[in-house]
Amino acid sequence: MAAGNEYHIPKMVLGSSTGQRSMPVLGFGTAADSPDSAVLKTAVLEAINLGYRHFDTAFAYGSEQALGEAIAEALKLGLVGSRDELFVTSKLWCSDAHPHLVIPALQKSLGNLQLEYLDLYLVHWPVSARPGKLELPIKEEDVVPMDFKSVWKAMEECQRLGLTKSIGVSNFSCKKLDNILSFATIPPSVNQVEMNPMWQQKKLIEFCKARNIIVTAYSPLGAKGTRWGTNDVMDSQVLKDIALARGKTIAQVCLRWIYEQGATFVPKSYNKERLKQNLDIFDWQLTEDDLHKISQIRQKKMIRVGVLHASDPKTLEELWDGEL
Ligand code: A2P
Numbered sequence: 001m002a003a004g005n006e007y008h009i010p011k012m013v014l015g016s017s018t019g020q021r022s023m024p025v026l027g028f029g030t031a032a033d034s035p036d037s038a039v040l041k042t043a044v045l046e047a048i049n050l051g052y053r054h055f056d057t058a059f060a061y062g063s064e065q066a067l068g069e070a071i072a073e074a075l076k077l078g079l080v081g082s083r084d085e086l087f088v089t090s091k092l093w094c095s096d097a098h099p100h101l102v103i104p105a106l107q108k109s110l111g112n113l114q115l116e117y118l119d120l121y122l123v124h125w126p127v128s129a130r131p132g133k134l135e136l137p138i139k140e141e142d143v144v145p146m147d148f149k150s151v152w153k154a155m156e157e158c159q160r161l162g163l164t165k166s167i168g169v170s171n172f173s174c175k176k177l178d179n180i181l182s183f184a185t186i187p188p189s190v191n192q193v194e195m196n197p198m199w200q201q202k203k204l205i206e207f208c209k210a211r212n213i214i215v216t217a218y219s220p221l222g223a224k225g226t227r228w229g230t231n232d233v234m235d236s237q238v239l240k241d242i243a244l245a246r247g248k249t250i251a252q253v254c255l256r257w258i259y260e261q262g263a264t265f266v267p268k269s270y271n272k273e274r275l276k277q278n279l280d281i282f283d284w285q286l287t288e289d290d291l292h293k294i295s296q297i298r299q300k301k302m303i304r305v306g307v308l309h310a311s312d313p314k315t316l317e318e319l320w321d322g323e324l
Helices: 037-050 064-077 099-113 148-160 174-183 202-210 237-246 250-260 272-279 288-295 313-319
Strands: 011-014 021-024 054-056 087-092 118-123 164-170 190-194 214-218
Touching: 021 118, 037 064, 037 272, 064 087, 064 099, 087 099, 087 190, 099 118, 099 148, 118 148, 118 190, 148 164, 148 174, 164 174, 174 202, 190 202, 202 214, 237 250, 237 288, 250 272, 250 288
Parallel strands: 054 087, 087 118, 118 164, 164 190, 190 214
Antiparallel strands: 011 021
């Protein structure tokens, strides 16, 4: 095991970004149930010390401010040489997914983060909501049809203005990506989606690979212990057996598996030992047999409600265009 910040995190080159930009495959996730700023700040500083350089936030997570304070502190302490060494992602919330609100929303996120630019700005969901409210889940009466073309044009403008180096989407089906690609002058660099051994996203991964779109896995460990998460991933007997045989933890098996699928991933941990453990996955590999066993795991989508109203199966079908 590597010591201190000697961990080497591989990077992936982002298509369609301003300049040659690359993204560390492993990021620090900040989607938590009850955001505690002090805990988050301490964890970010520990993560930076360990070698993390990629940080994932969103306006809706309520974590931008604390992450920004931690980054400012890390720069002041000289834990990182300059802002350029970091890769910071944030996301446009649904109530701002209207053409005239995209740039102001990004500026607000930059203000929260105390940054001049983001590395990546994502459309959080393919859903627009009535402006002015941050509600989760969004009430049915507040959902309005998204003007994909104009919202994407505004996202492109964000990149042209230098407010972000790259743009992308989150929770987009193949069909919805196809639609964006049909008119985009800057195609999305990334699609961030739920992905773990229980929800492997095989079709989406192939689709994105063929179009030079990087997939980022959120909830790579099944978000155990959160309001939206499941224990199924961390309690999987298949993963337990593989972990035991490899002398690794279940979390490491999950993350290594995602890495071997060619995706990037943003596990959330505010615990130093687990942050370290999640980094220690780049100098070993799963066997063919392990990969085969994982490919046989029964698939079950964890996030059933999404941003919309309570578990209406029709809504879920529509959101994912039947790609379930
Ligand atoms: P903690 O923050 O206490 O480490 P996901 O990344 O899928 O959203 O999952 C997040 C959950 O998984 C959190 O509850 C986090 O707890 C836990 N977690 C993160 N890394 C590990 C690990 N290496 N082993 C066990 N649990 C982990």
